[in-house]
Amino acid sequence: MQSPKVALRARKDEATEARLATLTLPETGGWLDGLRADALSRVRAMALPGPRDEYWKWTRPETLISPDVTPAALFKDDEPPMFDEVDRLKIVFTSGKFDAEASDDLSLEGLTIERLAEAGATDLHWARDLYGTLETNGQTPVERPLAALNTAFATDGVLIRVTGKVSKPVSLIYRRESEASEAILHHVVKVEQGGEMTLLENGPAAARFNKVLEVEVADEAAFHHVRTQARDHERRAATHIFARLGRESVFKSFTVTMNGVLTRNDCVIELTGDDAVAHVAGAALGDGDFHHDDTVFVTHDAVNCESRQVFKKVLRNGAVGVFQGKILVKEGAQKTDGYQISQSLLLDDDSQFLAKPELEIYADDVACSHGSTSGAIDETALFYLRSRGVPTDQATNLLTLAFLAEALQEIDSEELSGLILARLEGWLERRRG
Amino acid sequence: MLEIKNLHVKLEEEDKQILKGVNLTVEAGKVHAIMGPNGSGKSTLSYVLSGRDGYEVTEGSATLEGEDLLEAEPEERAAAGLFLAFQYPVEIPGVGNMTFLRTALNAQRKARGEEEISATDFLKLVREKAKTLKIDAEMLKRPVNVGFSGGEKKRNEILQMAVLEPKMCILDETDSGLDVDAMKLVSDGVNALRDEGRGFLVITHYQRLLDHIKPDVVHIMANGRIIKTGGPELALEVEKNGYADILAEDA
Numbered sequence: 001m002q003s004p005k006v007a008l009r010a011r012k013d014e015a016t017e018a019r020l021a022t023l024t025l026p027e028t029g030g031w032l033d034g035l036r037a038d039a040l041s042r043v044r045a046m047a048l049p050g051p052r053d054e055y056w057k058w059t060r061p062e063t064l065i066s067p068d069v070t071p072a073a074l075f076k077d078d079e080p081p082m083f084d085e086v087d088r089l090k091i092v093f094t095s096g097k098f099d100a101e102a103s104d105d106l107s108l109e110g111l112t113i114e115r116l117a118e119a120g121a122t123d124l125h126w127a128r129d130l131y132g133t134l135e136t137n138g139q140t141p142v143e144r145p146l147a148a149l150n151t152a153f154a155t156d157g158v159l160i161r162v163t164g165k166v167s168k169p170v171s172l173i174y175r176r177e178s179e180a181s182e183a184i185l186h187h188v189v190k191v192e193q194g195g196e197m198t199l200l201e202n203g204p205a206a207a208r209f210n211k212v213l214e215v216e217v218a219d220e221a222a223f224h225h226v227r228t229q230a231r232d233h234e235r236r237a238a239t240h241i242f243a244r245l246g247r248e249s250v251f252k253s254f255t256v257t258m259n260g261v262l263t264r265n266d267c268v269i270e271l272t273g274d275d276a277v278a279h280v281a282g283a284a285l286g287d288g289d290f291h292h293d294d295t296v297f298v299t300h301d302a303v304n305c306e307s308r309q310v311f312k313k314v315l316r317n318g319a320v321g322v323f324q325g326k327i328l329v330k331e332g333a334q335k336t337d338g339y340q341i342s343q344s345l346l347l348d349d350d351s352q353f354l355a356k357p358e359l360e361i362y363a364d365d366v367a368c369s370h371g372s373t374s375g376a377i378d379e380t381a382l383f384y385l386r387s388r389g390v391p392t393d394q395a396t397n398l399l400t401l402a403f404l405a406e407a408l409q410e411i412d413s414e415e416l417s418g419l420i421l422a423r424l425e426g427w428l429e430r431r432r433g
Numbered sequence: 434m435l436e437i438k439n440l441h442v443k444l445e446e447e448d449k450q451i452l453k454g455v456n457l458t459v460e461a462g463k464v465h466a467i468m469g470p471n472g473s474g475k476s477t478l479s480y481v482l483s484g485r486d487g488y489e490v491t492e493g494s495a496t497l498e499g500e501d502l503l504e505a506e507p508e509e510r511a512a513a514g515l516f517l518a519f520q521y522p523v524e525i526p527g528v529g530n531m532t533f534l535r536t537a538l539n540a541q542r543k544a545r546g547e548e549e550i551s552a553t554d555f556l557k558l559v560r561e562k563a564k565t566l567k568i569d570a571e572m573l574k575r576p577v578n579v580g581f582s583g584g585e586k587k588r589n590e591i592l593q594m595a596v597l598e599p600k601m602c603i604l605d606e607t608d609s610g611l612d613v614d615a616m617k618l619v620s621d622g623v624n625a626l627r628d629e630g631r632g633f634l635v636i637t638h639y640q641r642l643l644d645h646i647k648p649d650v651v652h653i654m655a656n657g658r659i660i661k662t663g664g665p666e667l668a669l670e671v672e673k674n675g676y677a678d679i680l681a682e683d684a
Contacts, residue, residue: 378525379486380523381523381525383485383486383507383523384519384522384523384525385525385536385537386506386507386508386511387483387484387485387510387511387517387519388511388516388537388541388593388597389508389511389512389537389538389540389541389544389597390508390536390537390540391506391508391544392506392508394536394540398528398536399525399527399528401527401528402525402527402528402576403527405526405527406527
């Protein structure tokens with residue numbers, strides 16, 4: 001008789017093969033072929049996630065790995081797309097493919113941009129060294145098979161190399177045209193020493209979206225990232241960020257998520273150079289059929305680095321929020337300053353927040369703190385506002401925005417945080433009364 | 434202005450009667466003070482009038498300019514012109530003082546069918562009122578009451594009062610936690626708002642606040658009722674002899 005463990009693995013292998021049968025390796029040629037084949041064998045070795053996996057306890061992976069895509073209705077609203085007001089270089093992906101007509105000319109001082117779909121033929125040594133490398137590193141100690149799947153099967157994406165201080169953000173815009181669409185995109189960014197860039201992401205990519213972003217931030221370089229996940233209520237998305245930080249570098253990533261049936265955002269950061277700073281933050285607002293999972297793993301492997309994880313979730317009408325965050329301080333990573341907070345505001349009794357904060361420390365001279373809370377609106381504050389004439393629903397919104405404020409403060413740019421705030425206000429306003 | 438008749442109130446959670454038939458009328462343009470020993474029901478009266486949860490009115494009525502207060506939501510009472518200066522002003526992290534004030538003022542205006550105030554006019558209004566209360570720009574920028582000293586919190590209450598211009602102001606132990614200078618500042622703020630169209634109900638333990646805010650009428654409250662009413666001299670009597678004599682008279 002098979003042991004339960006072997007049977008479990010057999011079921012996972014079966015599900016993995018069923019999924020793989022629906023995919024073909026893209027023929028991008030050249031150096032990419034070997035990396036894709038490697039990734040595919042890693043997928044088979046790990047198998048795609050199953051509901052018994054430790055880091056999939058609270059988020060069901062079935063619809064993310066099933067052979068068929070669950071269709072998602074196209075979302076209609078009359079709000080202008082996010083970041084429309086921002087002076088930026090636009091790169092548009094329509095139905096998972098680079099859309100040259102809708103995009104700007106891909107040239108900007110201080111960086112070069114290549115399309116993944118065309119990169120195989122060119123010998124981009126820097127990209128060859130990075131594509132799938134940070135993803136592979138990020139597979140230990142916790143496996144992330146969906147990211148390996150992405151490395152193998154990504155149909156498109158951008159490879160951005162930053163050599164200077166870039167004057168305006170590069171903006172990745174996703175669009176989708178059909179209800180049963182699927183997109184697998186893989187972006188690689190290398191910020192060379194002293195370089196600086198801001199990457200924006202927004203728009204509904206697909207009914208089911210698998211995206212990987214690998215970022216190498218070299219010594220004294222800076223990478224800023226702001227993205228929105230919104231305007232497609234029925235989407236299912238699994239995204240990964242893998243970042244490696246050099247000496248005195250800065251990495252800051254902020255994600256705002258509004259609705260979405262299933263969103264799993266993994267962020268894996270490795271601080272490898274002394275005096276580096278990594279902040280990753282998110283604000284998620286869910287109403288009804290909403291499941292949002294932030295899974296973060298920050299590794300300190302250098303001296304005097306700072307990391308912050310700030311995640312806030314507003315949940316109502318049965319929405320579910322998950323946070324799995326870890327700070328790992330390796331031996332010798334002295335003077336580490338690590339901070340982690342995950343909080344949820346539950347606007348009714350039906351909503352749920354599940355959190356697993358973890359610290360693992362092998363150095364003796366560090367300051368690490370973490371906290372996690374779930375709570376309702378503060379009744380005393382609510383009464384105070386009402387006693388000054390502010391109606392209950394408006395007062396609730398004001399207190400909700402106040403709850404989110406700490407996460408929003410993680411966005412350095414006032415312009416961008418102002419735009420995000422306006423979207424949050426709009427979301428709350430539409431649900432008043 | 435404010436008319437309270439035979440008001441009986443009990444705690445919702447437990448079967449405990451706090452107010453046992455309060456009768457009180459505050460006329461426009463007048464300052465009434467309520468004094469009384471601990472546990473007499475003074476603060477409960479202010480909470481019930483402003484609409485805080487947890488209390489049940491079992492009998493009696495309270496009206497503001499003839500309109501029923503007790504059935505109205507707290508925000509409706511505020512829009513109708515009622516203001517309670519809290520004994521313990523609430524800290525609200527993440528909400529800026531200015532945002533809070535503007536939201537409150539505009540919500541009240543909207544409820545009354547008035548135009549919202551423009552950002553420029555609002556700024557002008559607040560700066561002018563803040564100056565007389567010695568509230569600086571830094572305090573206006575900070576989150577509501579967060580990191581404020583006791584005196585700053587009370588000044589902030591009076592600033593809200595000055596900006597919202599209510600018809601009926603209730604001050605719940607506004608003197609508690611204030612030093613002499615702060616008390617003077619707060620009192621000056623209140624006195625500046627004294628007006629023939631506005632009524633005040635000042636709840637306090639001590640006579641000293643009434644040296645600064647001179648009342649027209651003083652009530653003594655004990656055991657959930659007003660047991661004696663008189664002029665300012667009544668406050669002085671309490672200061673001198675305590676409540677014992679008056680309580681004995683009532684018994």
